[in-house]
Amino acid sequence: MPDKREWYRLDTAAKIYPSISQTHNNTTFRLELELDALVDREKLQEALVKIMPRFPTFAVTLRRGMFWYYFEPNPAIPVVKEESGFPCKRLKDFINHGFLFNIMYYRKNVIMECFHGLADGAGAIEFFKTLMYEYFKLCGYDMDAEGMVLDAEGKVPAEELENSFNAYYDAKGEANKLRVPKAFHIMGTPNPDNGIFLTHGIIDLKEFLSRVKARGVTVSAYVAALLIACTAKDQGLEYKKDKRPIIISVPMDLRGMFPSHTLRNFISFANVGTVINGEIDFDRILTDVSGQLKAGLSKESISANINKNVGFEKNPFIRMTPLFVKNLVVSSSYKNYGEGGYTMVLSNLRTAQFPKTMQAHIKQVYYALGVSDMNPMNCVVVSYQDKMVITFARGIKETGIVRRFFEHFSKDLGMRVEIRGNEWSGQ
Numbered sequence: 302m303p304d305k306r307e308w309y310r311l312d313t314a315a316k317i318y319p320s321i322s323q324t325h326n327n328t329t330f331r332l333e334l335e336l337d338a339l340v341d342r343e344k345l346q347e348a349l350v351k352i353m354p355r356f357p358t359f360a361v362t363l364r365r366g367m368f369w370y371y372f373e374p375n376p377a378i379p380v381v382k383e384e385s386g387f388p389c390k391r392l393k394d395f396i397n398h399g400f401l402f403n404i405m406y407y408r409k410n411v412i413m414e415c416f417h418g419l420a421d422g423a424g425a426i427e428f429f430k431t432l433m434y435e436y437f438k439l440c441g442y443d444m445d446a447e448g449m450v451l452d453a454e455g456k457v458p459a460e461e462l463e464n465s466f467n468a469y470y471d472a473k474g475e476a477n478k479l480r481v482p483k484a485f486h487i488m489g490t491p492n493p494d495n496g497i498f499l500t501h502g503i504i505d506l507k508e509f510l511s512r513v514k515a516r517g518v519t520v521s522a523y524v525a526a527l528l529i530a531c532t533a534k535d536q537g538l539e540y541k542k543d544k545r546p547i548i549i550s551v552p553m554d555l556r557g558m559f560p561s562h563t564l565r566n567f568i569s570f571a572n573v574g575t576v577i578n579g580e581i582d583f584d585r586i587l588t589d590v591s592g593q594l595k596a597g598l599s600k601e602s603i604s605a606n607i608n609k610n611v612g613f614e615k616n617p618f619i620r621m622t623p624l625f626v627k628n629l630v631v632s633s634s635y636k637n638y639g640e641g642g643y644t645m646v647l648s649n650l651r652t653a654q655f656p657k658t659m660q661a662h663i664k665q666v667y668y669a670l671g672v673s674d675m676n677p678m679n680c681v682v683v684s685y686q687d688k689m690v691i692t693f694a695r696g697i698k699e700t701g702i703v704r705r706f707f708e709h710f711s712k713d714l715g716m717r718v719e720i721r722g723n724e725w726s727g728q
């Protein structure tokens with residue numbers, strides 16, 4: 302059964318999202334599974350109703366307090382719907398009885414879209430895995446969780462509900478200072494109605510990993526460097542005297558660094574990039590990015606980020622500032638020091654893992670992030686079985702960066718790239 306508390310505080314990372322979830326910034330992310338058969342809506346609805354008591358941090362709605370937003374238990378029933386419109390709709394578009402996520406389907410695909418204030422990708426996938434496990438059981442398939450799926454009828458451990466940032470906060474430890482350069486931002490023609498295009502590029506995982514290994518770098522470093530090079534080329538920076546660096550913001554799941562089983566947010570970010578001075582030298586960019594990423598994702602750097610963020614949250618003056626003032630300050634600060642400090646987000650979810658009995662019915666896994674007016678493009682990498690899927694979310698009409706990115710694999714490396722995308726506005 303759910304925890305009996307009457308409300309939940311937002312975790313440290315989540316507190317910023319309600320303040321910036323306006324028309325200029327999309328704080329929704331998307332998980333999608335392509336199945337081997339058409340989706341049965343009634344069975345998916347039945348599975349969703351069954352698992353909700355097991356996930357109390359998802360069974361909530363967002364409320365305004367005098368000083369902070371908070372989550373309140375939502376006794377309503379979330380409704381499974383057929384997908385319509387474009388992906389990653391903004392928080393204001395969620396009309397699912399006040400819930401902060403949507404479960405949808407389209408033909409053979411099951412989709413979960415989630416407000417980032419509710420959970421990060423690692424927390425949401427645990428909810429999604431349990432949902433699909435129960436769905437497959439209702440479809441009559443034999444299932445074996447293999448210890449990889451949370452039991453829909455199991456107890457809710459307190460560790461799943463915790464704010465893990467507080468658990469690893471050191472009030473006397475070093476805290477990062479706020480030093481954020483003004484990043485270059487991609488120019489383009491906004492899609493009508495704030496719509497988002499998704500482009501999925503599917504490549505052979507083993508072949509790609511061999512290319513990365515030969516370079517002596519990580520997947521995140523290679524993809525980040527390629528994003529910088531393609532952005533610079535597309536935006537003509539080799540011919541411009543633009544001193545703003547192209548910055549890629551790389552989130553990291555902290556559960557591998559700090560023991561935690563929370564289903565809420567527990568991530569940190571490392572910003573990596575470079576200024577383009579004339580010639581676009583991919584080898585130089587890759588070397589720079591690889592070193593920056595290694596330093597930014599070190600335990601010392603991550604701990605300093607945690608101390609900075611939690612310390613700011615615990616500041617007595619901040620705590621007692623009325624919410625309407627916080628909203629103004631946070632929204633303005635985020636434009637300058639948040640999204641103003643990076644060009645694009647690159648999220649590497651690594652490998653999507655499911656029990657073998659679930660894998661038999663899951664053909665492909667997709668993941669996508671919403672975009673903002675200032676930063677109209679994001680990228681996600683996820684691998685599943687023998688394939689790697691690289692997904693671009695694009696809030697502008699221009700396709701040059703995406704095209705150059707995938708041509709690097711098909712033309713420069715001679716790899717086969719399968720391209721898929723969402724249909725929207727007849728395109």
